[in-house]
Amino acid sequence: MSTMRAVRVVGYHRNLELTEVPVPEVTGPFDVVVRIGGAGVCRTDLHILEGQWAEKSGVTLPYTIGHENAGWVTAVGSAVTNVAEGDKVILHPNITCGLCRACRSGDDVHCVDKVFPGIDSDGGYAEFLKTSARSVVKIDDALEPADVAALADAGLTAYHACAKAARRLRPVDRVVVIGAGGLGHIGIQVLAAMTAAEIVVVDRNPDAVKLALEIGAHHAVVADGSQVEQVLELTGGLGAEVVVDFVGEGGSTSQGVRMLRQAGDYHVVGYGENIDVPTIDIISAEINFIGNLVGSYNDLTELMALAARGLVTLHTAKYALDDVQTAIDDLDGGRVRGRAILVP
Structure with missing residues (x-):
């Protein structure tokens, strides 16, 4: 043998x-x-x-x-x-x-x-x-x-989530991508290929943010503690219709939910922490949490x-x-x- x-x-x-x-x-x-x-x-x-x-x-x-x-x-x-x-x-x-x-x-x-x-x-x-x-x-x-x-x-998971998001996104919409690393940099390209929505990327790493802009993101924000405020500024104070979270740990979900517009979709891709959101906030804003495997x-x-x-x-x-x-x-x-x- x-x-x-x-x-x-x-x-x-x-x-x-x-x-x-x-x-x-x-x-x-x-x-x-x-x-x-x-x-x-x-x-x-x-x-x-x-x-x-x-x-x-x-x-x-x-x-x-x-x-x-x-x-x-x-x-x-x-x-x-x-x-x-x-x-x-x-x-x-x-x-x-x-x-x-x-x-x-x-x-x-x-x-x-x-x-x-x-x-x-x-x-x-x-x-x-x-x-x-x-x-x-x-x-x-x-x-x-x-x-x-x-x-x-990595690519398949990013595609699965972003193709789901793209089915909802319209040209006037915004989509926030949290994490531009292994999965995120694929997701950004998928969104750029499949939707006319405005793509906003958030990542801690300045190099990843730079790469994001080169591969299809319209805006990129370095997560330096002010990322929620920066995203809200880019979205007219209302937040994005869709957030695709490729991190899912280290506090990304609590920040990400604050970047989401009313009736928005929050796609969970990265994992590691619990999502802690008061149920009244879910129903009053009518937001959706969507798992992606x-x-x-x-x-x-x-x-x-x-x-x-x-x-x-x-x-x-x-x-x-x-x-x-x-x-x-x-x-x-x-x-x-x-x-x-x-x-x-």
Whole structure:
């Protein structure tokens, strides 16, 4: 049996370990084995190491993490017709059944029988990964797996939230994006491509704010303590019709709610803190809180269409598999502009 290198969680609050494990093999008719060309390093991976997902995922340690994956098909099951060996693909993060009500309506994320590689089973911080025919999206020849890997989750989540927001936004509206980092910088480009609304970006980092203006934001505010007042000034004192919060911790939600107009939508994407809003404020302003988790297979195909047209590009920092700890530390320390990508 051939082996491959893989980065494993061996215990919570412990460093990841690079080790040798068997290469996954096709066992079912719809299996697809992919040689990883890029695996995104996500803040959720930090949360996994902190043990935040232990109970929810029910995973048995050790296992390989990495849920933002792209590469080349190396083997397929007997019933696979949509991809062949050698095809360049990006992977929808979930392996889904295709038969339940959620799947039938295109809502893959809520499949009742799903597997989530990198969260509750072996993921892509490795040389190969096994997924299913339902999870692979062929990508344009012009795109490289290492350049688009993080679109599989970070990009997909940002697209899912921003496409939902765009369906509501009119040219006279404003949308505030909180956080212009890994997810936020994708969300800004998606909004710029899909809506004529005015885009206001808020971020603590002056470099991120500068990048935001270059990729489609109309206004950008450095979060220096006066960000709520600055956003209110930009929105005529009324707030924005939509807030998309890619941070969701460190007080961003209490500030974000103050930036929201009456009858506005607050999209929660980043997470980590509780939202504490008096119920009278919710009903008197008639505001909506909307959760966003990953996105559907169709969302991913739409995002790849934007990527192929050059309307969404990912700013990446690439690391070798051996340097996984550096990548994790850089992300944790706020030293990554855009997305960190492991390239086996």
